[in-house]
Amino acid sequence: MNRKILAATATTVALGLALTGCGLQPAGGGDAPSGDSSAEPKGTVTIYSPRPAAITDEIIPMFEEASGYDVQLVTLGAAEVADRVRAEASNPQADVWWGGTPSLFTPAANEDLIEPWGEPVLEAVKDEYQFDDDKWVAEMLQLQLIAYNTEMMDEADAPHDWDDLIDPTYKDQIIIRDVAASGTMRAIYAAMIARFYEEDGSPDRGYEWLKALDANTKAYAANPEDLYLRLERQEAPITLWNHQDIMAQAAQGAAFDIIEPESGSPINTDGIAKIAGGPNPEGAEAFAEFIFSQETQEWLINNAFQIPTVDVESEPEWLSELTRNELEYDKALVAEHETEWIEYWAENIKDQG
Structure with a gap:
């Protein structure tokens, strides 16, 4: 069924979701997550992700400001991330695998390439979106x-x-x-x-x-x-x-x-996983907790058309129309x-x- 997106977004979403990742502004009442810019650096979190620059160029700086971690982001296709994590299994180079489908995460879980998330992450995500002994969770649909x-x-x-x-x-x-x-x-x-x-x-x-x-x-x-x-x-x-x-x-x-x-x-369950043996597991947990915070999720729903896997207070018009x-x-x-x-x-x- 056609949703007439051009008309709907003109009235419900006034955002700058550019391919360059520049100028994305909150819309529909979703305020951008804020943080403590004076936080002391806590090391580097390395993230492998197929997420588009229009999202990563906004979310990553928000996380860095809020957490005190630096982020090294490597952008690859979803299947390419899986291949790289598998190739580095004997010497993991990344902490977070952000973005992938069950057909990619499940084999990785079976090979112990990814490991379970901590309780704060699991408590945030609905049980139906936790998979393979909690080794990965769906971030969005x-x-x-x-x-x-x-x-x-x-x-x-x-x-x-x-x-x-x-x-x-x-x-x-x-x-x-x-x-x-x-x-x-x-x-x-x-x-x-x-x-x-x-x-x-x-x-x-x-x-x-x-x-x-x-x-x-x-x-x-x-x-x-x-x-x-x-x-x-x-x-x-x-x-x-x-x-x-x-x-x-x-x-x-x-x-x-x-x-x-x-x-x-x-309907894909698109997820996030902690890479087993990654150099900064604490940073991985911090990033996932940031992603699943109410503030970040509401921002992603209102600005990036994300269908959430966490409970949110209200749905924007574009989501209710699907x-x-x-x-x-x-x-x-x-x-x-x-x-x-x-x-x-x-x-x-x-x-x-």
């Missing part, structure tokens, strides 16, 4: 859905469900973020395969669906910024992405809108097979259409 450029396409002409995307009508009308390094795209593609696997006991029909999608795909964007730029340049009108980033771009003036697919959206109809599929099945499915796509389907 993300809807994976369809988005389009409103200057190139009317809502009536846009695809309204997943299977619409493989209609030949949309040949060369789709741009997709390159899948392998993206937690969002891996989640969408795995969910599409899982729909058929549950009926057939095989990924083959899902692979055929992805081949048809590839045939309609004009290009694969190297990273999210490349995706937004290509859409704004009107190389093609349609993409698949998450609600949060599309809404942030729309709030900045991009002619983007979202459609919640009629059959439902995969239907949040979830596409049901076997998430355990996806966790077991996602890697092989995405590898097959990369080797046998991508750019073959």
Whole structure:
């Protein structure tokens, strides 16, 4: 269902969520978290994260001011973070893994690459969003859905469900973020395969669906910024992405809108974990406690379109307007097979259409 984001954000969110990360201002009553700028330095917290600069460029300085810690931030794709944490297992270099999906965190938990959070963090997050013996917790929920450029396409002409995307009508009308390094795209593609696997006991029909999608795909964007730029340049009108980033771009003036697919959206639990054996476990805990504080969460909801996993006093208009109809599929099945499915796509389907 289309939410008319451009109109909604014009009245409910007056923010500067720029791609450069500059000038983001609180909106909708969410004040930016404040801290003691005179706090003595407490060492460095190293964070690996796929979070966009528009969020990290604001949250990190807030944390540093409030806590007295310095932060070394390394920005990577979600899957790239998992690969780096795994590669450094014998000599961990980071403290916090901020941003990832169950298919990335669960294997890491099974390999003891991440370790349980302390009680202050676990007390803040609802029980249903604590996973794998408390080794990671969900920070937010993300809807994976369809988005389009409103200057190139009317809502009536846009695809309204997943299977619409493989209609030949949309040949060369789709741009997709390159899948392998993206937690969002891996989640969408795995969910599409899982729909058929549950009926057939095989990924083959899902692979055929992805081949048809590839045939309609004009290009694969190297990273999210490349995706937004290509859409704004009107190389093609349609993409698949998450609600949060599309809404942030729309709030900045991009002619983007979202459609919640009629059959439902995969809903990612996007999380945060403490890296086992990291050099500053106390700093990791401090960062997570800061993230889950009421003040920070309300700020993220009002300024970054974040669906929270903690209780908050009120929901802004944009959040209450989302239907949040979830596409049901076997998430355990996806966790077991996602890697092989995405590898097959990369080797046998991508750019073959």
